[in-house]
Amino acid sequence: MTSSHKNAVLLLAHGSPETVAEVPEFLQLISRGRPMSPQVIEEVKHRYGLIGQSPLTCWTMEQRDLLSRELGLPVYVGMRNWKPFVADTVRAMTADGIARAAVICLAPQNSRTSVGLYRAALNGESGVPFATDFVEAWHDHPLLIKAFAEKFRTGWDRACSEAGTKVSVIFTAHSVPERTITEGDPYEAQSKETAALVAREVGLAAAEFTFAFQSQGMSGGTWLGPTVESTIQALKEKGHREVFIQPIGFLCDHVEVLYDIDIGFKQFADAQGMRLWRAESLNGSRLLTAALADIARSRLG
Secondary structure (H helix, E strand, C coil), X not given: CCHHHHEEEEEEECCCCCCHHXXXXXXXXXXXXXXXXXXXXXXXXXXXXXXXXXXXXHHHHHXXXXXXXXXXXXXXXXXXXXXXXXXXXXXXHHHCCCCEEEEEECCCCCCCCCHHHHHHHHHCCCCCCCEEEEECCCCCCHHHHHXXXXXXXXXXXXXXXXXXXXXXXXXXXXXXXXXXXXXXXXXXXXXXXXXXXXXXXXXXXXXXXXXXXXXXXXXXCCECCCEHHHHHHHHHHCCCCEEEEEECCCCCCCHHHHCHHHHHHHHHHHHCCCEEEECCCCCCCHHHHHHHHHHHHHHHC
């Protein structure tokens, strides 16, 4: 292995089961062994059953392969809550002789509930046996903004054409416990900044979009809002009958997109007498690959 090949990129992600049968084990990993109610387990199994399977792992591996080809360097994937687990990936990188890695979380906005936990999983109990440059956030990277804008334009233009009018827009990101934000977490501000940058990139006026947090947890406590449902109702009260959702906290399709938006929010909108569309996820976007490559190059030299 040449010295240049001892540099690498490590992509960190949440992880997701690929079958309904794996859901209980997956939830145990998320809760770190704390018991979950049978109702929660059955509800999550139901959601995964409706979408067939989560493609998160497949898309993450596709993003890995695209980035590796772009950089000409090895790129690895480690998942916090599913296979390939972060610790197993670190062992593989060590065996491959990796000396230095740029570490990028596939969650552009920094929250201790995502990026913070990925860092903890990476460091483990004994640290990492090679040098790492950990990217804390990349929510405002110009190529990421262009990637979201590209998907937005295609989807929103189609929605406006089908509706025969300009369709109102809701940007969304995954909710987090409210106490996370009150304790100084930058996640809320970074999520809204990403949305504002995408809106500016596509020329949306302030009155044409709003922001909501989706996929609030089932574990109780107060989660960050407003919810998508309450935002849809507020738009209806203002006379809107169409809505377009652009998730800016997710980089690929998975249950929060394929169930929460495509099934849950669509059914809610239908019940309100409203039509709902969404932007395609970035998935294998060339601009997403370019953003990741630019970040990696800046860290690895």
